[in-house]
Amino acid sequence: MFARNKIRIIKAATFLLACVPLAKMAVDALTGNLGANPIEMVLNRLGFWTLTFLALSLIPTPVHDWLHVAWPIKVRRMLGLFAFAYATLHMLWYAGVDQLFDLHLLAEDATKRKFMAVGFIAWLFLVPLAVTSTDGWVRRLGYLRWKRLHRLAYVVAVLGTIHFFWREKADTSRPFLFAAVFGLLFLVRAVTYFRSQTS
Amino acid sequence: MRSWRPDLTEKDVTPKETYLRRREILQMGAAGATTLLVPSLAKAGEPQGQQLTVARKIEKAGGEGLTSWDSVTGYNNFYELASDKESPARSAGSLKVRPWTVSVEGEVKQPQKIDIETLLRWFPLEERIYRMRCVEAWSMVIPWTGFPLADLVKRLEPTSRARFIAFETLFDPEQLPGQKRPLLSWPYIEGLRIDEATHPLAFLSVGLYGRVLPGQNGAPLRLVVPWKYGFKGIKSIVRITFQETQPKTAWAASQPSEYGFYANVNPEVDHPRWSQARERRIGEFLRRKTLPFNGYADEVVSLYSGMDLRKNF
Numbered sequence: 001m002f003a004r005n006k007i008r009i010i011k012a013a014t015f016l017l018a019c020v021p022l023a024k025m026a027v028d029a030l031t032g033n034l035g036a037n038p039i040e041m042v043l044n045r046l047g048f049w050t051l052t053f054l055a056l057s058l059i060p061t062p063v064h065d066w067l068h069v070a071w072p073i074k075v076r077r078m079l080g081l082f083a084f085a086y087a088t089l090h091m092l093w094y095a096g097v098d099q100l101f102d103l104h105l106l107a108e109d110a111t112k113r114k115f116m117a118v119g120f121i122a123w124l125f126l127v128p129l130a131v132t133s134t135d136g137w138v139r140r141l142g143y144l145r146w147k148r149l150h151r152l153a154y155v156v157a158v159l160g161t162i163h164f165f166w167r168e169k170a171d172t173s174r175p176f177l178f179a180a181v182f183g184l185l186f187l188v189r190a191v192t193y194f195r196s197q198t199s
Numbered sequence: 200m201r202s203w204r205p206d207l208t209e210k211d212v213t214p215k216e217t218y219l220r221r222r223e224i225l226q227m228g229a230a231g232a233t234t235l236l237v238p239s240l241a242k243a244g245e246p247q248g249q250q251l252t253v254a255r256k257i258e259k260a261g262g263e264g265l266t267s268w269d270s271v272t273g274y275n276n277f278y279e280l281a282s283d284k285e286s287p288a289r290s291a292g293s294l295k296v297r298p299w300t301v302s303v304e305g306e307v308k309q310p311q312k313i314d315i316e317t318l319l320r321w322f323p324l325e326e327r328i329y330r331m332r333c334v335e336a337w338s339m340v341i342p343w344t345g346f347p348l349a350d351l352v353k354r355l356e357p358t359s360r361a362r363f364i365a366f367e368t369l370f371d372p373e374q375l376p377g378q379k380r381p382l383l384s385w386p387y388i389e390g391l392r393i394d395e396a397t398h399p400l401a402f403l404s405v406g407l408y409g410r411v412l413p414g415q416n417g418a419p420l421r422l423v424v425p426w427k428y429g430f431k432g433i434k435s436i437v438r439i440t441f442q443e444t445q446p447k448t449a450w451a452a453s454q455p456s457e458y459g460f461y462a463n464v465n466p467e468v469d470h471p472r473w474s475q476a477r478e479r480r481i482g483e484f485l486r487r488k489t490l491p492f493n494g495y496a497d498e499v500v501s502l503y504s505g506m507d508l509r510k511n512f
Contacts, residue, residue: 035285036274036481037337100485105474113472166472169335170382170453171282 291414344406390446
């Protein structure tokens with residue numbers, strides 16, 4: 001009973017914390033703290049938080065494997081879904097608010113500009129992950145197949161980081177930071193994998 | 200009985216600018232109203248700094264409304280201070296604009312070092328209201344204070360061998376800490392063909408809104424070339440070199456496929472990563488069409504007759 005309550009509290013706290021960036025954008029919008037180009041500022045922040053939640057969603061597994069702490073696994077799905085939510089808002093903000101759903105322009109973006117195409121493909125790959133995030137889908141697919149499908153998250157991380165790299169004009173320090181974080185998370189997984197193979 | 204006390208203060212009064220635009224704001228709907236209202240509600244910043252004496256004013260932006268002082272001085276690309284747009288305004292204090300000398304070199308009658316105070320006395324200051332189109336597809340309308348570049352060129356008497364002018368920004372990583380990181384090859388170099396430099400629209404700015412130019416806008420002396428993308432407008436100039444060869448300009452050297460030497464505003468030639476057909480005027484919600492040569496085509500197109508502007512982007 002106590003453990004259940006604890007998990008409930010952890011989940012509620014994670015949910016609230018994950019909403020903070022969005023709430024901050026709303027407050028900043030109302031108090032005029034989004035700078036001279038608020039549309040661009042919101043777009044950039046949504047993109048930043050997409051990659052951040054993607055990275056956060058990749059942390060519980062190695063924490064469980066290496067430190068034998070189980071509770072982060074309980075919020076892994078939520079973190080992944082927040083990555084999807086921020087990614088979707090990011091894309092809708094660009095398509096809807098920035099470009100006003102001008103389909104001609106959006107088609108041009110997706111076909112002529114590789115950094116836009118990569119970002120869009122990354123979002124597409126997140127869709128099946130969000131859809132199959134329920135317990136029902138884990139059962140339907142079988143755990144192993146479900147697990148294999150959800151390795152797409154690594155592809156999304158790579159594509160999302162490339163999208164960020166290609167967008168920058170000169171200062172690539174922030175995309176580089178994400179590349180380093182994702183690289184570390186991949187490395188830890190690789191070590192876990194090889195250790196399990198040899199033992 | 201307690202006496203009535205008003206719960207509204209001066210702060211609650213709708214700013215005049217917002218009040219005057221109330222119909223426009225309502226028409227734009229919620230999203231538009233937010234972007235319009237928010238900056239004006241939060242900080243209706245008045246121009247600051249020492250006032251400059253302006254001899255005459257020339258409006259060259261088709262009567263369009265000015266971009267607010269806060270936006271012009273708070274949204275800056277000045278990588279030598281910081282690579283984002285909000286930080287330069289906060290960190291500009293590290294740039295010391297006095298004493299300041301501008302070194303004139305190369306193919307001129309007399310190479311010399313000019314103190315900025317001397318330079319300011321050479322020409323009467325005028326205000327020029329220009330559109331400014333950034334290569335990143337946003338734009339502003341800015342009241343610059345300064346003097347025509349042509350006047351300086353004439354006074355310096357370039358030799359017949361001077362075909363280009365190269366400008367150089369101060370290199371001092373203590374004052375401009377962004378130069379500690381190799382984002383571009385420092386110092387920043389920009390340049391113009393001599394006939395571009397002597398065009399009446401080419402301008403050297405020492406002020407904004409009739410006030411001394413703030414550091415983040417390129418104090419104490421910056422270039423303004425309104426028919427070109429904003430990155431041509433080199434900031435905090437310390438060297439002007441007249442030369443025979445085309446200068447290796449900073450952005451063109453760093454990404455030759457994305458930025459050219461000419462960098463004339465051209466809605467038909469896209470940046471590889473975004474369209475240049477439209478732009479967002481800062482303070483507005485809807486994007487507008489970008490004009491060839493930023494709307495100055497009639498005055499400058501003859502400079503480029505016979506040139507392929509797709510190749511010479």
